[in-house]
Amino acid sequence: MTTLSVNHVARIEGHGDITVDVDEGVIKRITMDIVEPARIFESMVVGRTFEEAPLITSRICGICSANHAVTSILATENAFGVEVSQRTKKLRELLVYGSYLQNHGTHLYILAAPDYVGLPSVFPLAETAPEIVKRALALKRLGNELCTLVGGRTVHPTTAVVGGFTSEPTRTELLTFGKRLEEAVRDAAATVELFGSFDIPRYETKNDMLSLVAADNYAIVEGEIHSLAHKWNRPVSDYRGLMQEEVVAHSNSKHVMVDGKPFMVGAIARVNNSWDQLLPSARVVASKVGMRPVMKNPFYNNICQAIELVDAAERCAMLCYELADSDGSAAPVEFKPREAVGYGATEAPRGTLYHTLEYDKNGIVTAGDVITPTAQNLAGLEADMRAFAPSILKLEHDEFILKIEQLVRAYDPCLSCAVH
Secondary structure, X not given: OEEEEEOOOOOOEOOEEEEEEEEOOEEEXXXXXXXXXXXXXXXXXXXXXXOHHHHHHHHHOOXXXXXXXXXXXXXXXXXXXXXXXXXXXXXXXXXXXXXXXXHHHHHHHHHHHHHHOOOXXXXXXXXXXXXXXXXXXXXXXXXXXXXXHHHOOOOOOOOEEOOEEOOOOOHHHHHHHHHHHHHHHHHHHHHHHHHHOOOOOOOOOOOEEEEEEEXXXXXXXXXXXXXXXXXXXXXHHHHHHHEEEEXXXXXXXXXXXXXXXXXXXXXXXXHHHOHHHOOHHHHHHHHHOOOOOOOOOHHHHHHHHHHHHHHHHHHHHHHHHHHHOOOOOOOOOOOOOOOEEEEEEEEEOOEEEEEEEEEOOOOEEEEEEEEOHHHHHHHHHHHHHHHHHHHHOOOOHHHHHHHHHHHHHHOOOEHHHHOO
């Protein structure tokens, strides 16, 4: 028996190892071992007020902190029966899309791109192709500043609260950002073209793909859960009965299954499930590089993130202009806490994020549940590693390991979120 291992996989969020056991040319075991300790955020919210819950859960992640805040807010509003204004909904979309711009820009250029150009990191790329790295930093900066504009700061937003926002961008700020976002569409389209030009391993997953969907929008804030393979829709409130969380011996993160089977969430699931809701510009640039549903190669998740950059930049520009030229308020609406259970879901950059919050009559949290995108992806990632690895086993050791790491990075895992 030969054991191949990678301690602390590079260029991903958080810390994890890969272990591969090979016996006489046959792979016997392959695992993604999450070594970070549990962070017990679900327990941290217990005993806290509804105002505190979004501030606490946003600390689960520095990348998608806006998603955690908004998802907790949605769960609370679901529990208390709160209806918010259309302006509030649009500002929430802008806030969440800010995390898309900064996450996708960082992941694609800084973490994933070196895999396709034969480099160990982004630093040599900065010397040989500085314009590419500048593009990455510009997209990340724009996303960070959009989160600051709407949420009050780059990470852990403070202005988004139950019922609305405590402050809003000015008309001038919205118009200025609308222009910047329009200009960013060009960089986003160039990103699709770049990743479409890479030599991508040939492989198709057998895993289902799940995401939120909506009839009239590219669903990132609210929607129904949709299965690509089985074509069913389920309300968000069904997620706890739909999904089974399993403890696995080799990982500090649970694995999540549906009907006992692994699945995938993230950009590729969203683009597959909501293709018709993408803006025309995103569909056109996707089609130019041969991307159309149904896509089953998990390595295409990178290209789908780039497609989402095009859609997000143009969509956010439109939202800025709509908000700048419309009346109304996003000020928090009045409501009363009550004893109830609430459910919320958003599409974080890495996939669907679920929160449940249970409250007593005074608005104090009595129980909480969070299922993050990476926790949902881990069982599917291991299934894909097991299926993909035999096709590359004849490669030299270093090349074999690189291809396995490349698959892991295509999933864009956040291992720190997985041990929430």
